Amino acid sequence: MQYLTDEEVLKLEEKANEIRQSVIEMLVEAGSGHTAGPLDMADIFTLLYFEVLKHNPKDPFWADRDRLVLSNGHICPILYATMAHAGYFPVEELLTLRKFGSRLQGHPHKEMLPGVETSSGPLGSGLSQAIGMALAERMSNPYTSKYVYCLLGDGELNCGQIWEALMLGGKERLHNLIAIVDRNGIQIDGYTEDVMPLEPLKEKFESFNWDVQEVDGHNMRAVNDAIGKAQAVYSQPSIIIAHTIPSKGVDVFERDFRWHGNPPGLGPEDRVKRSDQAKVALEKLRTLAGHVRNTDFE
């Protein structure tokens, strides 16, 4: 685990802000797609791709890379934007999102874009795939230091398959598997606790024999520390519940579940009219008016 200095945290936060701006630009250009999840996971994706993951953007099939499985494929704008900023492909290509002939499919396709570890979109199957990867890796290399990271949405915890996977992960004691749940509290039809209550979530995961941590998903240092601790757990798989604010970074979009599945320009109008949504979002990010920075050390 690597301790992050204040300077490093600041750099990561600035990078996350750039990536959020790319997400807005992509969504506006595409005219469809999801806003809340990609914005709220920007900090974690930035931390993973710029600090945590062992990977090589110039050699995406490098055999010894860590594996990152995105289970909730609908937040792929943040995957694509982070990959582009990390050097997997030109940032300009981000504007092809969801367009005919693009490698940036509406939901990710493994075979189209090197670096995408699995196709996803239909919810609930990523954790099983991550378990398969971790199991296979452990078979071939019992002392592996290669980690499989699985990013999940909280809404998809409704899926029965997730709990099949949680049982198997606990049974197999997969120390090389770290799942991160985007606990933003929303899904397409409303707030998670109204649609299908998940709480007490930590206790649920613990009862399936996983090591569980809860963390502020916008605090780079806290998430980095949690991942470091998860790497150190050797007898259990780990799950980090990352509490995030939906649409984090654009305060006028934040916490509103109606931003789950709409791009700027097609979102709810009670705070910003549609014609201004893209402009306002980019302005907020550029001026930090959405309070992107986490201020724990200031």
Next chain:
Amino acid sequence: MEISQHLNPNLFSQTVDAVPNRNGFGDGLKEAGEQDARIVALCADLTASTKVDVFAKAFPERYFQVGIGEQSMASVASGMAAMGKIPFIASYAMFSPGRSWEQVRTTIAYNGSNVKIIGAHSGISVGPDGATHQAIEDMGIMRIIPRMTVIAPCDVHEAKRATIAAAKHVGPVYIRIARENTPVITTPGTPFEIGKAEVYLKRDKQHVKKVGIIGTGTILYHALVAGKKLNEGGIGASVMNIGTVKPLDTEAVRAFADEHDVIVTVEEHQIMGGLGSAIAEFLSGVRPTRILRLGINDQFGQSGTMEELLSHYGIDNESIVEKTREFLG
């Protein structure tokens, strides 16, 4: 009437050996496992009845019990394939791929994952368990998935060879196997190649009427017996075994259609979506042919013995003979 040398010489005798073709899968998986260390097996709490136990005993470190979770099993296998393993996943066909269809489509086929799906206890021949356990839609739901290979072995030897061939084939494969004792149709030396059909019985050329019967899976036995009876009763009947329903051996099917007046398809499956559909879809475009599709006609199964059910749904050899005669007019 000309009988292929690849057939069991004892096939038409009353004392023909009968064993479940799932045994062939079990032996084939173990043999494939000996040849290739990348092969792993996953099972959803049906290890003995799917015959995965043979592999599990030989290679305990390469066998994974995932519990009754077929959806997760499909995706776990996809993840293992992504790391270079060759997973075989097994359960009853009704549950895998029946319950796990979307996971098979997205995480296995769309990902291009090298996973083999074994659907056991397929067809109505599973009998007394009743309709809930009788998978008669599985070939249909697998056949329509791009990239999926679909195999229905006719007996224990073909099941073994198909399993070994599937292990060597790169890409997703579905193999349906059955529970009951069924006649040994072929020999240990009968060739099997994915995508290749073979004519096992050639019609008696002295007869004027010519019917080509195409069968897949263990019901092929009844197709062969029916073919023999038809030849003996004045109708020239040939019988083709289609072990691989997808990709279809279109060249062989086209030639078979050319040589006969009508085609009859026989399968232990809904007549929609399976072998009969595949043949009709192909021939309608290149050589319009009258086709009688025998199978389950848009119904669910029920409890009963294998013999009772095959007779009730009109796919035992007597029914095939009778319906073929009617169809020829």
